[in-house]
Every structure is written in structure tokens, then in C-alpha cells.
Amino acid sequence: MRTKAMLCVLACLAAVIPAPAAAADPAPDSASVRSEWREVFSPDGSIRRVLTTRRAEEPSAPRSALAAAEVIPIEVNGPSESRFDLVFVGDGYTSSQFSTYGQHVRSKLDEIMAIEPFRSHRAQFNVWQVNVPSAQSGVDNDPTQGVSRSTALDMGFWCAGIERLLCVNETKARQYAAQARDVDQVLALGNSTKYGGAGGGVATASGGNAQSGQVAIHELGHSVGKLADEYTYGQGDLYTGPEPRESNVSIYQRATMSQYKLKWYRWLGQSTPDGGVIDTFTGGYYHQRGIYRPSDNSIMRTLGRQFNLPGREAMIAAFYRETGLIDAGAPDASSSVLWVKPIRSAGTTTTTWRIDGRPAGTGDRLDLAAARLSGGSHTVTATVTARTPWVRDPALQKNALTDSRTWTITR
Missing domain, CATH: 2.60.40 (Immunoglobulin-like)
Structure with a gap:
């Protein structure tokens, strides 16, 4: 296969609320704790980035010890060698709930493929559903904290003290996904109707929530198109760093960009699918000033929006890099x-x-x-x-x- 893509994903509250530790829990050893940036998504579509601290993932069983999982082809448009293979794994679905899981997979797939450029390039994708049986139905801390369930991928809300951050054991998720013919992107669905998801090497989303698929689309912008976030919250007011390598953020304003033929200069002044025209809008890349984005409000800034023209161009080029022609x-x-x-x-x-x-x-x-x-x-x-x-x-x-x-x- 060509360059492989991996992604991250979602969830949110109006504020970051630390989850109280259970009284019986011992203080975590510093070696078992890790800090990482996470994107936090609100149901209204707004996005912010926060630095979280949580316990390191416990080692999973050797791959040979994992139970064989049924792999169902949802949509096969060609050989995996010339396709982008999207693999769904589910957690908190018992064997009797695989039909529900299948409905959730198709719902998320339809949501992804309804937006451009996925819609016009659907023929470049294969989609696989891996049925991973869990002993109990649902995920941890749903609907409230303290609820614990025995599931195959250890998914749960309140990850890192953020209610709607839905984490998964990424090692286990990848191991189960690897039972599909090929893997370019893993999306883990939790058996829940609660809005939420999480970022990292594996994207997560609530399978039964109608809005959560938007997170996967945003994160595919990162993992496939190598696009930067265009929102302003996360790392301070003024950006003073070098020109970012991502194609959709820049330290240069319109006049300089046009004069020296930089970044998205070919699109300046053009009407863009996410509304308005392409220009250099102040703010992005987690900063309020000193950095510019191509449009006022694309999906890399707010969920539920479209990719702007430079973002769409980057995504299409990435599709072809992966699949060839x-x-x-x-x-x-x-x-x-x-x-x-x-x-x-x-x-x-x-x-x-x-x-x-x-x-x-x-x-x-x-x-x-x-x-x-x-x-x-x-x-x-x-x-x-x-x-x-x-x-x-x-x-x-x-x-x-x-x-x-x-x-x-x-x-």
C-alpha cells in the first residue's frame, strides 16, 4: 500500500471538569501517567484543544491470544492495494447486538460519505466491519461516572477527567482491526447514544449518536489531508513560530501570499464550499493572532461545516497518493x-x-x-x-x- 493514514477524534463539555478519583484507587505512579494534547468537541460543533493527563494504556494480550473476529465487507470498490481501507471495530456490543453495531457502522459511513470530497471519491474506498464481541453491553461511565462494564476494547467516557472524551485501548483496537484485509484507518465505535469520542492513533465515536460522525470527518482531515486545525483555542494569543508545514495555515497575509505565490494563493478570492471566499482570516493553529486560515469557518474549525477549497485540494491529492490511479x-x-x-x-x-x-x-x-x-x-x-x-x-x-x-x- 501507499502512505498509510491514521487518525484521531473527539468529545466535550463547556469546561474541562476533573473526574474525582475513587477513594480506593492508589495514587498513580509517575511512570504510568502520560500527558497529551486532546481535541475536545462540543455538541454545538465548537472545538478546543486541551492538555490532558491520564494513566498509560495497560499492555494488551499478545495478538495470537485475541479471539478471532468476524470481518464483514461493507463496501468493496476494488483491490486493497489500490484503495483506502477504512476499518470499523466496535466495543460494548455483545454477540446478539452485532446487527445494531452494523447499523451504527453504516450510519457513520453514510455521514462521512455525504461530505465532499469523500462523496465524489467514494470509489477509492473499501470499508470493513470487524465484529468484536464484548461480555457486557455498553461502555464505562455511561450514563454516569462509576458505571463499569466488561468490554473487549476497554472503552469509556470521562477519559482524563473530561466527560465526553471516549477513550479506547488503541493497541487492542488495532490488533482486532488487523484481521481485516488491509488497514489504512481505524474507527472505533462505542455502544452508546451519548455524544462523545476521543483522539489518538485510533478514532473513536459513539455509535448510536447521530452527531458523532462529524468528529471522524474532522480527524480524517488531519490524518489523511495533513490539515491543521483552524480554530484559535489551545496555545495562547500570538503565534511567533515559523511558517507551518500544513497547507491550510500561514503566517502570511493576502498581499504577501499573492505576491510571492505562497500556500493557497491560487484560491484567493474564490467562492468556497464552507461559505464566503478564500482569503487570509486572522486566527488559527490554536492562536488568536499572528497566523491565518483560508476561510472563515471550515470543518477544520467547526464541526458540521465543509472543507474549504485548499482543504479539499489536499484531501483529494492524499486520496490519490494512497490509491494511485x-x-x-x-x-x-x-x-x-x-x-x-x-x-x-x-x-x-x-x-x-x-x-x-x-x-x-x-x-x-x-x-x-x-x-x-x-x-x-x-x-x-x-x-x-x-x-x-x-x-x-x-x-x-x-x-x-x-x-x-x-x-x-x-x-
């Missing part, structure tokens, strides 16, 4: 006809052929007999190019939206 091709040059099967997504794809560097036609097939090759060795190349109005950067067009296959023919 060619599903399959002629296995060798023994036939008189060479062929490729392009992945069909939004926009158009064009296949061009060259023989020894010279143009030899277009289309998905090349008739070698018609080419009238002379004796000796020849190099034949098929190049597939995707075109979409949502990608303007020539470097992305060349590096991500172009793919090729090559054969050597001897006559």
Missing part, C-alpha cells in the same frame, strides 16, 4: 493488446501511451499489432492522469494525480 493492467507483454483499468472517481481520467518515449495514442488499450514495432526491445508506458477543478497546484497534479505502468517488449 490504476486498478490493474496487462500482466505482461505477451498479448498483442496492452491495457490498463483506471480508477474512476470524480472528474475525468485520461490514458496516454508512449512507445520508446514517442506518443502512441490514447485510451485504455493499445493494439501492439497496429503499432508495427520493429525488431528488438521496446519500452511501452501507459500514463493515467486525473483532472478535477478542485486541484490547481501543478505539483500535486504531477505527483499525486498521475500514475503509470511500463512494459518491455522484445520483437
Whole structure:
């Protein structure tokens, strides 16, 4: 597979409220405690970033000791080698509740695929459901603190003292997910209707809550598109650092960006799907000033919104980096006809052929007999190019939206 993507996810309160420790709990050893930044999401869509402290994850059983889990293909659009494989694992679902879990998986998938650019590029995804049986139904601390349940992935609310932060044993989640054919992203669903989720190497969300899927979309912006957060809460007032590497935040204002052709200069002044036009809006990257974002309010700032134009461009390029543009091709040059099967997504794809560097036609097939090759060795190349109005950067067009296959023919 190409570059693998992993993600994080969600949850929230109006304020960070520390969870009181049970009286019988011993004070945690400092070596078992870790600090990490977590995104906290409110039901109104607002996002903030807080530094949390929680006990380190307990070691899980060896992978060989895990029970085999049933893997159900939800949507298979092609070979995993040329697809983005999204794998759902569930926690707090007993064996008799797998039909409910399946409904939750499809609901979250529909929510993700309803937003662009996922909707137009759905053919580039495979989706798998891993049925992980739990001894008890539900997750810890739901509906209130102190509720404990025996589940396969140890999911629970009130993670790090934040009520709606829903954590999971990420090692176990990955191990179960690995029973699917391939894994590019793991999304863990908890058997709960309470709004919540959590960030980290595995995304979590409440399976039975209609809003929680928005968190997964936001986090896919991070893990797939490598997009920065565009909200201002988290690390102070004035940003004084260097130019960030993420494509959707910058220290440069519109005039400088336009003059020196920086970041999203190609999109300046264009109407954007999340509302308004692309410009340089003050604030983002967890700071109020000294940093700018492309639009007023995209999904990287507030849940329930769309990706802005630079964000959409980054996501589409990332899809193609992972999947390539060619599903399959002629296995060798023994036939008189060479062929490729392009992945069909939004926009158009064009296949061009060259023989020894010279143009030899277009289309998905090349008739070698018609080419009238002379004796000796020849190099034949098929190049597939995707075109979409949502990608303007020539470097992305060349590096991500172009793919090729090559054969050597001897006559």
C-alpha cells in the first residue's frame, strides 16, 4: 500500500471538569501517567484543544491470544492495494447486538460519505466491519461516572477527567482491526447514544449518536489531508513560530501570499464550499493572532461545516497518493493488446501511451499489432492522469494525480 493514514477524534463539555478519583484507587505512579494534547468537541460543533493527563494504556494480550473476529465487507470498490481501507471495530456490543453495531457502522459511513470530497471519491474506498464481541453491553461511565462494564476494547467516557472524551485501548483496537484485509484507518465505535469520542492513533465515536460522525470527518482531515486545525483555542494569543508545514495555515497575509505565490494563493478570492471566499482570516493553529486560515469557518474549525477549497485540494491529492490511479493492467507483454483499468472517481481520467518515449495514442488499450514495432526491445508506458477543478497546484497534479505502468517488449 501507499502512505498509510491514521487518525484521531473527539468529545466535550463547556469546561474541562476533573473526574474525582475513587477513594480506593492508589495514587498513580509517575511512570504510568502520560500527558497529551486532546481535541475536545462540543455538541454545538465548537472545538478546543486541551492538555490532558491520564494513566498509560495497560499492555494488551499478545495478538495470537485475541479471539478471532468476524470481518464483514461493507463496501468493496476494488483491490486493497489500490484503495483506502477504512476499518470499523466496535466495543460494548455483545454477540446478539452485532446487527445494531452494523447499523451504527453504516450510519457513520453514510455521514462521512455525504461530505465532499469523500462523496465524489467514494470509489477509492473499501470499508470493513470487524465484529468484536464484548461480555457486557455498553461502555464505562455511561450514563454516569462509576458505571463499569466488561468490554473487549476497554472503552469509556470521562477519559482524563473530561466527560465526553471516549477513550479506547488503541493497541487492542488495532490488533482486532488487523484481521481485516488491509488497514489504512481505524474507527472505533462505542455502544452508546451519548455524544462523545476521543483522539489518538485510533478514532473513536459513539455509535448510536447521530452527531458523532462529524468528529471522524474532522480527524480524517488531519490524518489523511495533513490539515491543521483552524480554530484559535489551545496555545495562547500570538503565534511567533515559523511558517507551518500544513497547507491550510500561514503566517502570511493576502498581499504577501499573492505576491510571492505562497500556500493557497491560487484560491484567493474564490467562492468556497464552507461559505464566503478564500482569503487570509486572522486566527488559527490554536492562536488568536499572528497566523491565518483560508476561510472563515471550515470543518477544520467547526464541526458540521465543509472543507474549504485548499482543504479539499489536499484531501483529494492524499486520496490519490494512497490509491494511485490504476486498478490493474496487462500482466505482461505477451498479448498483442496492452491495457490498463483506471480508477474512476470524480472528474475525468485520461490514458496516454508512449512507445520508446514517442506518443502512441490514447485510451485504455493499445493494439501492439497496429503499432508495427520493429525488431528488438521496446519500452511501452501507459500514463493515467486525473483532472478535477478542485486541484490547481501543478505539483500535486504531477505527483499525486498521475500514475503509470511500463512494459518491455522484445520483437
